[in-house]
Amino acid sequence: MNAVFYLLAVLTIGGGLAAVLLKHLVHCALATTVAFSGLALLYLQLDAQFAGFAQILVYIGAVAILIVFAILLTRGSDLPQDGVFSRSWSVGFVIAAGVFAVLAWAVMQSVRAVPQQTAVPAVTVHDIGNALVGRYVLPLEIVALLLTAATIGAVIVAMHENGRPK
Amino acid sequence: MQESAAFTPQFAASAITGILWLIPAVPMAASGVIALLKQPRRKLAASLAIGSLSISLLLSLVAFCHVVAGWAHGAVVREVVDFTWFRFGSSAVDLGWVLDPLAAIMMLMVSFVGLLIFIYSVGYMAHDENFTRFFCFLSLFAGAMLGVVISNSLLLLFMCWEIVGLTSYLLIGFWYQKPSAAAAAKKAFITTRVGDVFFLLGIVWLFAQTGTLLFYNHGVGSLEGLALVNLLAQHAGLGLSAAGAIGLLIFAGAVGKSGQLPLHVWLPDAMEGPTPVSALIHAATMVAAGVYLVARVYPLMQIGAAPHGTTVALTVVTWVGAYTAVFAALIAVAQNDIKRILAYSTISQLGYMMAGLGLGGVAVGMFHLITHAFFKALLFMGAGSVIHGSHEEQDIRRMGGLKADMPLTFITYAIGMLALCGFPLLFSGFWSKDGILEAAQHWDISKVPFYLLVFGALLTAFYMTRQVCYVFFGHARGHGSAHESPRVMTLPLAILAFFAIALGVIGTPAWPWFRAFLENRATSFSWHGFTEPGLGLLMLLSSLVVFLGLGLGWRLYGNKSPKPEAPDALERSAPWLWVPLRDRLYVDEIYGVTVIAFYAWWARVADWLDRRIWGGIVAAVAWLFGLWARFNRFLDVNWVDGGFDKTCEEFSSGGGLLSSVEGGRVQNYLRILAAAVVALVAILLWSSRP
Amino acid sequence: MTGMTTPLAGYLLVAALLFAIGLAGALVRRNAILVLIGIELMLNAANLNLIAFWRYGPRPELLTGMMFAIFSIAVAAAEAAVGLGLVIAIHRHTNTTELDKINRLKG
Numbered sequence: 001m002n003a004v005f006y007l008l009a010v011l012t013i014g015g016g017l018a019a020v021l022l023k024h025l026v027h028c029a030l031a032t033t034v035a036f037s038g039l040a041l042l043y044l045q046l047d048a049q050f051a052g053f054a055q056i057l058v059y060i061g062a063v064a065i066l067i068v069f070a071i072l073l074t075r076g077s078d079l080p081q082d083g084v085f086s087r088s089w090s091v092g093f094v095i096a097a098g099v100f101a102v103l104a105w106a107v108m109q110s111v112r113a114v115p116q117q118t119a120v121p122a123v124t125v126h127d128i129g130n131a132l133v134g135r136y137v138l139p140l141e142i143v144a145l146l147l148t149a150a151t152i153g154a155v156i157v158a159m160h161e162n163g164r165p166k
Numbered sequence: 167m168q169e170s171a172a173f174t175p176q177f178a179a180s181a182i183t184g185i186l187w188l189i190p191a192v193p194m195a196a197s198g199v200i201a202l203l204k205q206p207r208r209k210l211a212a213s214l215a216i217g218s219l220s221i222s223l224l225l226s227l228v229a230f231c232h233v234v235a236g237w238a239h240g241a242v243v244r245e246v247v248d249f250t251w252f253r254f255g256s257s258a259v260d261l262g263w264v265l266d267p268l269a270a271i272m273m274l275m276v277s278f279v280g281l282l283i284f285i286y287s288v289g290y291m292a293h294d295e296n297f298t299r300f301f302c303f304l305s306l307f308a309g310a311m312l313g314v315v316i317s318n319s320l321l322l323l324f325m326c327w328e329i330v331g332l333t334s335y336l337l338i339g340f341w342y343q344k345p346s347a348a349a350a351a352k353k354a355f356i357t358t359r360v361g362d363v364f365f366l367l368g369i370v371w372l373f374a375q376t377g378t379l380l381f382y383n384h385g386v387g388s389l390e391g392l393a394l395v396n397l398l399a400q401h402a403g404l405g406l407s408a409a410g411a412i413g414l415l416i417f418a419g420a421v422g423k424s425g426q427l428p429l430h431v432w433l434p435d436a437m438e439g440p441t442p443v444s445a446l447i448h449a450a451t452m453v454a455a456g457v458y459l460v461a462r463v464y465p466l467m468q469i470g471a472a473p474h475g476t477t478v479a480l481t482v483v484t485w486v487g488a489y490t491a492v493f494a495a496l497i498a499v500a501q502n503d504i505k506r507i508l509a510y511s512t513i514s515q516l517g518y519m520m521a522g523l524g525l526g527g528v529a530v531g532m533f534h535l536i537t538h539a540f541f542k543a544l545l546f547m548g549a550g551s552v553i554h555g556s557h558e559e560q561d562i563r564r565m566g567g568l569k570a571d572m573p574l575t576f577i578t579y580a581i582g583m584l585a586l587c588g589f590p591l592l593f594s595g596f597w598s599k600d601g602i603l604e605a606a607q608h609w610d611i612s613k614v615p616f617y618l619l620v621f622g623a624l625l626t627a628f629y630m631t632r633q634v635c636y637v638f639f640g641h642a643r644g645h646g647s648a649h650e651s652p653r654v655m656t657l658p659l660a661i662l663a664f665f666a667i668a669l670g671v672i673g674t675p676a677w678p679w680f681r682a683f684l685e686n687r688a689t690s691f692s693w694h695g696f697t698e699p700g701l702g703l704l705m706l707l708s709s710l711v712v713f714l715g716l717g718l719g720w721r722l723y724g725n726k727s728p729k730p731e732a733p734d735a736l737e738r739s740a741p742w743l744w745v746p747l748r749d750r751l752y753v754d755e756i757y758g759v760t761v762i763a764f765y766a767w768w769a770r771v772a773d774w775l776d777r778r779i780w781g782g783i784v785a786a787v788a789w790l791f792g793l794w795a796r797f798n799r800f801l802d803v804n805w806v807d808g809g810f811d812k813t814c815e816e817f818s819s820g821g822g823l824l825s826s827v828e829g830g831r832v833q834n835y836l837r838i839l840a841a842a843v844v845a846l847v848a849i850l851l852w853s854s855r856p
Numbered sequence: 857m858t859g860m861t862t863p864l865a866g867y868l869l870v871a872a873l874l875f876a877i878g879l880a881g882a883l884v885r886r887n888a889i890l891v892l893i894g895i896e897l898m899l900n901a902a903n904l905n906l907i908a909f910w911r912y913g914p915r916p917e918l919l920t921g922m923m924f925a926i927f928s929i930a931v932a933a934a935e936a937a938v939g940l941g942l943v944i945a946i947h948r949h950t951n952t953t954e955l956d957k958i959n960r961l962k963g
Contacts, residue, residue: 054929066940153941
């Protein structure tokens, strides 16, 4: 499994890097999609099948499309004159590197504290469904509300003035 | 002559002595009231002045009669009233007044002559616009002079003395718009001040030695027994006892006031004042105050003398008097201003008085003072009448022939002139001057004063004849015709002329009443007085001298009326003599070169000091302050203001700096967030290391 | 599944790296949409962490990690929608999507 893991890791990380570093916005969106898919495969490898497929459906199927639409609507295909990176880009990279360093340090420190290998959990969709309406019914309802609100909000925000939808 | 009786003082103050203080106080009060009057109220001012002096005359008369009554009963009259002015520590300063024969005679003379001159002034100053002010000062003078006379305390005498000097200054400079008058007033004041400095020293010394300034104080006064003996016992160097030294210091004050030799320069210039002023102050009373002062402190000067000898102090007095007499008489010969001749004559006669005091005692000097007061006042007032009648002309070379135009003035003037010359037998001046000559003849120290005084008598006759010839004889050389003066002016002349003759009676050797009165002895009329050895010869000699002077004068000036521009007869014959005499023997010039030049130099030095040194210091301090102010301003502008401004700028820019945090740029916020999280987590992890 | 299994740390490191990359993108790129992409990457990294911990955790049958991740996906999607809507609205107003130019909230 190591090799698969490394492959998937490279895919994901590479997608992420590409998403951040490429110049054309559309290329970035596509690279993001690649990163999403890599992640979905990683979920599958982690025996979280539901999460993996949910990832594909939602992220690649909806979020990535949304991003592309947004790029289209904001004419993101035009390249800005001054370059795609802000003027103080090195500061951002340094901070990001700092964040990675801290996280890595935390991980490496706790290596001994957490079991690194366990048996495969026997989880079915049936169980997930039961959990959703059983133990996690409240978050479920709230998320439903949230999604409703988000939908309405997104519509209103993106609407033209004078109340006319585009 | 009888010996003086035993000294039995009469202490009880009679009624008149109790109110004696009114005599000077009433004229002074009148002066104060007149000072508040407006100028047009002339009648009121004159009435107040004359009325107040009449009251003083009345009171003086009463006091005089009281003293005479006491004398007639053989008692020694000396009544005092003393009171304490203030105390300091254990000492006290007392003031008071005294009534004795000397004071009685003097105050009677002062108030009587003063009253006559007041009445005369009503006519003389009738055309002057400052009539009221004149009477205010005159009244003040009369009050102060009477204060000098009755004072029993040397301090009170000095205070009144100074007021007398002040009023003299005010009256000499009465027409102050004239620069010569103002200068003369200043000169008078300053010159008498020089004498007064020594006077004050004498007062202080006396007080220090005896602890009292009262003359007579029931035996413990400074002129009485114990104090005198103490003063005599102390030696003051130069062969003087303390008494003699103090006496000489006081005499220095008299030298200033009475115009004796070194300090006589102010008297001729004082003729700038109106003629009544010259008559009253500079002939009869104020200048006599010096003589009176010496008479008052005579015990101080006399103590220690052998029965027929004399003291150093009195010798000095005699010499000063004798030289002054001749000096002034010489200068009077060559003067051309009618009043100036009389002024020098006054100085000369004052010298006679001083010499009389030194040679023969109080009575001799005082008798001449009294007679001189009358005939000199008469002469001055006559001169005033002449000036008034000649339309303010004062140069005798421009007068003449007034005998016919002003007969009454002429007659009275002639009487006064003869009295001054000492015309034998009829006139009081003869008897008083002879008294002095007799005393000089018997002086043991030297006969020189005698010869000087005789020579002075010759000169006196000569210059007075010259003056009378110029003014009254010959023909008129002035402009305009002269007219006789009004009655208000000629009546006092007549009264004074009467006394110029009559007063001789009380001083003749046949009946030496004056001397007896002053010395508290009895006396009676007796022709045997004339049989004293040497007296007849002396009377003959003095008469001859007078006739010689009169004759010489008549010979040279007679009925001739030289033109004003022509040189004087004496000048023609002896110009080497004439010029220095006319130029007043250069005394003023000497002063100008020495004393005045020194003072001018000193004033320049003081001015230089003031401007350069003190002024420089002030300027330096001011410059330092300016420096300090500029420094402060620099601090203020640059540090305080600048600091404040800078702080505000920093705040602004700090605000600007801080506002850059709120850049409104989301990514910056994100960065800060991320960095903060990194920091926090790092801290957390670091603290929980195993 | 036998053989060498990947240790938990591996997944965690991948997640951390992805998170850092996402953060870098959010901090460095000018375009607002790319900031949102970076945020999505960060969220995904967190999801990966959750799943990894669920898998290697003590009681996977409780489904805690899985539920967390699923809810996270849902919320992230909603948030992406709203965010992109906002970007479009801003673009309509200011005609730009560059963050540097959208600083009307400047203090």
